[in-house]
Each structure stands twice: as C-alpha cells, then as structure tokens.
Amino acid sequence: MVMAAEPQFHVLAVDDSLFDRKLIERLLQKASCQVTTVDSGYKALEFLGLREGVEINDPDAVSTSPVIHQEVEVNLIITDYCMPSMTGYDLLKEVKESSACKNIPVVIMSSENVPARISRCLEEGAEEFFLKPVRLADLNKLKPHMMKTKLKNQKLEEIETPSKVESGTVAAVVEPESEVEPKQIYLQVVQQEEQTVSNNKRKSVEEGLSTHRSRPRFEGITTAV
C-alpha cells in the first residue's frame, strides 16, 4: 500500500487589508496549505491568467494561453467581500464565468452578517461564506472542496489522453496494484461530476469526506504546483 504524504493545496487569498492578509496567510499555512496573497480582485485575476497584466506586451499571449502562472494550480480562492473597485462578489462572478477557472472553489469572507449578501454569493457559486474573524476550524472545512478539485483535475488529465481509454489499457499509473479498468475510472469521474453539479451550494463536509476517503490512491499523484 502506497502511503502518500498529504496533498499540498494551493490557495489564492485576496484581501485589500494588510492586516487581514497576514492573518489569513498564517491560518492557511497552519492548515498546511501553500498560500499566495494578493491585495485586489484585479491582481487575483492576473494571477489566475484571466486578465492581462500591465507589463505583459505579448499580443499572442492574450487569448491562447494565460500570461503567467500556467503551471501553478490553484485549488481554492478565498476572498474578502468588501474591497475597493472590485468586490469579492465581482471576482467570484469573473471566476465562475471563465472556462479555465470556473471549477476552482471560491470562498467569500466578510465581517458583516448580511443574509442577502450571503445568499447572493452562494447563488453565484461560492462554496462557503465565512464571517470574519475566520478561524482555523473554518478552513479545515474546506479541505474536501479542494480535494475534489484536485482529484477532478487529475482524472481529467487521465481522460484527456484520448485513445488509451478505448483501447483498454490503463490510462495513467494510478496505483501499482490497482486493477481498475479504464472504463471504471471514466465512470467514477462522471459520478463525481454529477455530484459536483448537484451540490452546488453549501456542500456538507460529510459528503465530501465519504466520496473521497475511498480513493486514497490519488493522493500519491502530485500535480505540478
């Protein structure tokens, strides 16, 4: 049995306050995540490759490939709601409307408990809405969400190698002793996708745990981070 280290999740944290950025960074580090912090929605979009930076002058880079950080996988975006010029909600919308990034879970933080605001964010596709101050316990709830995306990315990579699935050979090295047929892998992915679609709002932690604890083998695969 391959005992793998816990996967490294990479979180993009967005907050205009230096104080809050410091806090969320420490919290995420303590939750064993890699963290990148930015101070605005625009910078977040740049990091995700959804918006061209001012310095980038290559016209070919605009729509074909993201300008920077293509290799860096982001497993979660956590953003403050109240920010000048671009709010967390605006950022959420942009992310969910992009084909490249719409599957990245987005979490909104706010110091104000405004029910209308919360439901609007959840309806737009936010995974969770945290009231500040955010606690370590809140972040630990997010691991199933991040795991889901990571697994999905890995599985999609496997499927996207075209002929191998049909020919009957195992598409990617999953686990040396695995006897899973390629078609079964495909079916598992479909199930996972269906589950993701149906649980669009506040996902229960228990659900996430039960789906993914049964597939420990994928923890051994490291995607480029």
Added chain:
Amino acid sequence: MDSLAAQLQMQYRNYILSLYQQGFLDDQFTELKSLQDDGSPDFVAEVLSLFFDDCVKLVGNMARALDQTGTVDFSQVGASVHQLKDSSSSVGAKRVKGLCITFKELCEAKNYEGCVRCLQQVDIEYKTLKAKLLDMFMFEKQIVQAGGIIPQVDIN
C-alpha cells in the same frame, strides 16, 4: 523551592488571566496565540504591531473628520470606525471592539457630542491595551531569560 522562572511563570499566568477577566482580550486572541509556532514565533507580535498602527491611523482619520468646521461627514467617521471594529475583532481586542460598536451607532445617529466622547475613549482604550500587551511581552522575555518556557495559559 520556587525558582525565579517558576515565579515569573505564575505571575505571567495570573496576568494573562486578569486581561481576559477584565475584558481586555477575548477568545480571538487565544486563537491568534494558537497560530504562533516555532515556524512563526513572532506572529502575535507582528499582528499586534499592525493592529496598533491601524489604531493610530484610524483614530487620526476619525479626529480629522470630526474636526471639520461646518458639517461633519459622519459616514466618513463611520467608515473608519467600521475598519477599527473589524481589526479589533480580528485581534481579540474586546474592549476596543465594544467601543467601536457604540461609536458606530453614534455615527449613524449623527450624535456629534457622543462621537467626540467616544473617540476619546477609543484613544485611551487602545493605548491602555497596548501598554498591557507590552507588559505581557516583557514578562515573556523575562521568563525566557530566567531559563523558563512561556506557559500556555488555559483561559477556561
């Protein structure tokens, strides 16, 4: 026999407990302390430093906004109060946060006298807290110098 370190540790414990009992700190401060570890040994000090910088800046903004000859822009005062409320809440500065809540209501009521008084209280309160926390850090330093380790204080 009580070593110096042991005595200091006991005094330190009592001191921390009193800060909580007197309402200077709440469990968010406990959470911050729990985030500090060998990898980030100065985390609490860094965060507090940022917080007190914020206090100076925001209190200054409020004072300027309230000092307008003519009409006072209470929404401007309120915006700074809101920010201070958020950061004091994030740091566990219970009394400062409480004052900010009151202050916010006074801004919404456009109560000029009330705002001016409340601002004075906020000013005193954050400075008091700063002094108390500096004492706390001093204690920690003394304990380490006496060869002891800084005790984890269980608030409950």
